[in-house]
Amino acid sequence: MTVLWLEFLLCSAVIVYCGTNLSRYGDVIAEKTGLGRAWIGLILMSGVTSLPELITGISSVAFADAPDIAVGDVMGSCVFNLSLIALMDMLHGPRPIFSRAEHNHNLSAGFGVLLIGFAVLSISAAAGMPSFGRISFSTPIIIGLYALAIRSVFLFQKRQVAQHIGEIAAVLQYGHISTKEASVKYAANALVIVGVAAWLPFIGDRLAEATGLGRSFVGSILIAMTTSLPELVVSISALRIGAADMAIANLLGSNLFNMVILAIDDLAYPGGPLFSAVSQNHVVTGTIAVIMTGIVVVSLMYRLEKKTALRIGWDALALILAYLVNIVLLYRLRAQG
Numbered sequence: 001m002t003v004l005w006l007e008f009l010l011c012s013a014v015i016v017y018c019g020t021n022l023s024r025y026g027d028v029i030a031e032k033t034g035l036g037r038a039w040i041g042l043i044l045m046s047g048v049t050s051l052p053e054l055i056t057g058i059s060s061v062a063f064a065d066a067p068d069i070a071v072g073d074v075m076g077s078c079v080f081n082l083s084l085i086a087l088m089d090m091l092h093g094p095r096p097i098f099s100r101a102e103h104n105h106n107l108s109a110g111f112g113v114l115l116i117g118f119a120v121l122s123i124s125a126a127a128g129m130p131s132f133g134r135i136s137f138s139t140p141i142i143i144g145l146y147a148l149a150i151r152s153v154f155l156f157q158k159r160q161v162a163q164h165i166g167e168i169a170a171v172l173q174y175g176h177i178s179t180k181e182a183s184v185k186y187a188a189n190a191l192v193i194v195g196v197a198a199w200l201p202f203i204g205d206r207l208a209e210a211t212g213l214g215r216s217f218v219g220s221i222l223i224a225m226t227t228s229l230p231e232l233v234v235s236i237s238a239l240r241i242g243a244a245d246m247a248i249a250n251l252l253g254s255n256l257f258n259m260v261i262l263a264i265d266d267l268a269y270p271g272g273p274l275f276s277a278v279s280q281n282h283v284v285t286g287t288i289a290v291i292m293t294g295i296v297v298v299s300l301m302y303r304l305e306k307k308t309a310l311r312i313g314w315d316a317l318a319l320i321l322a323y324l325v326n327i328v329l330l331y332r333l334r335a336q337g
Contacts, residue, residue, distance in 0.1 A: 076224025
């Protein structure tokens with residue numbers, strides 16, 4: 001048991017270190033390309049910080065025969081990512097973090113509700129869903145919705161960048177770092193994260209057996225927290241350099257990409273449609289993720305200007321409460337997988 005926990009902590013430490021580097025070089029690339037922090041956060045940062053979920057998922061279904069670890073990791077990561085917004089809100093200063101956030105986050109949050117909601121439906125109604133052999137009917141739909149989301153956000157962000165191109169050129173911070181250097185170092189840190197993430201499902205499967213907590217609980221809580229460490233580190237680092245929009249876009253974009261990971265896991269799973277092979281407990285986590293994303297949408301629209309006496313916004317408190325409810329419900333359901 002001690003060796004298992006040491007392996008788990010070592011993987012976590014490596015992911016934290018590389019995730020810190022990703023935020024810096026991602027910001028350099030955003031500046032050099034002029035695409036904007038929100039767009040880089042949504043696409044480049046979210047894609048790479050979601051690499052642990054991607055590699056963990058493929059490793060879980062293709063090699064470890066642990067589909068519940070894969071789905072629990074994805075759904076749990078979505079919930080954990082949204083709870084990180086509460087942490088960012090506490091670190092943001094006197095105003096709630098959404099009070100000055102860009103409007104295009106609502107677009108990605110809305111697509112998040114669609115994608116996560118459809119994934120939840122696919123799991124809960126798996127018995128009645130048609131399939132293409134061992135591939136779920138839901139998989140091509142999820143991929144199509146993700147492509148539509150990215151195109152929509154790109155077109156919106158393109159208009160935003162065009163309106164502020166002069167401002168972007170006036171605030172260059174990384175003149176001493178070339179685009180090539182930033183790209184190479186970004187890729188190197190991403191590769192390390194890939195290698196570490198491939199080992200996580202094997203550790204998680206052994207932890208689930210040794211602790212008796214069940215694969216859905218371990219996947220949704222422990223593995224999800226570990227594979228979401230890049231999002232945590234990148235988000236905090238982005239706040240420190242004044243890139244709050246990159247942090248928000250990274251978290252929302254990671255949740256969009258997480259749903260594509262479910263589709264990829266389904267393609268890689270040799271045992272048949274993935275959604276039919278996993279515990280119904282994941283419906284709980286997915287539903288909580290939809291509720292939390294709804295809170296984000298409301299917050300982006302309403303834009304609270306003041307925090308509570310605890311230096312945290314009411315919307316952030318609601319996100320924390322939803323995350324805790326998810327943990328309690330999964331713990332109570334652990335005997336079922």
